Amino acid sequence: MARTVKTPGPDHPITVEPNPERIVVRAAGKVVADTTHALTLREADYPPVQYIPLADVEAGALRPTESQTYCPYKGDASYYSLVTADGEVTDAVWTYEKPYDAVGTIAGHVAFYPQHVEVAAR
Numbered sequence: 001m002a003r004t005v006k007t008p009g010p011d012h013p014i015t016v017e018p019n020p021e022r023i024v025v026r027a028a029g030k031v032v033a034d035t036t037h038a039l040t041l042r043e044a045d046y047p048p049v050q051y052i053p054l055a056d057v058e059a060g061a062l063r064p065t066e067s068q069t070y071c072p073y074k075g076d077a078s079y080y081s082l083v084t085a086d087g088e089v090t091d092a093v094w095t096y097e098k099p100y101d102a103v104g105t106i107a108g109h110v111a112f113y114p115q116h117v118e119v120a121a122r
Helices: 101-106
Strands: 014-018 023-027 030-035 039-043 049-053 062-071 075-084 087-095 109-112 118-121
Touching: 014 101, 023 049, 030 049, 030 075, 039 101, 062 087
Parallel strands: none
Antiparallel strands: 014 039, 023 030, 023 118, 039 049, 049 109, 062 075, 075 087, 087 109
């Protein structure tokens, strides 16, 4: 199946910039990620998203799922369940393993759905 690929521009801007702050992600009260290398992705009118290097996520906090979605600006997304003391939250984390060139710097990073975690800048 052919995929539509769109390039960010004035009608749908996307920027990715290093976040100079320390970002700490907590789930069920436990730190699941802690980084000084987050990337902030701003896309059109959506709230900014912190992309965290996978290397800065606690071992055992993520479990891959079979879910996938497609974004014409970023590419194919795959998902992880978030493993917490309270159980697993299915598809609470996403990643673009091979993002399109316009957002290529988010490769190797994950993002957390905010309703499942607390994301704090320090």
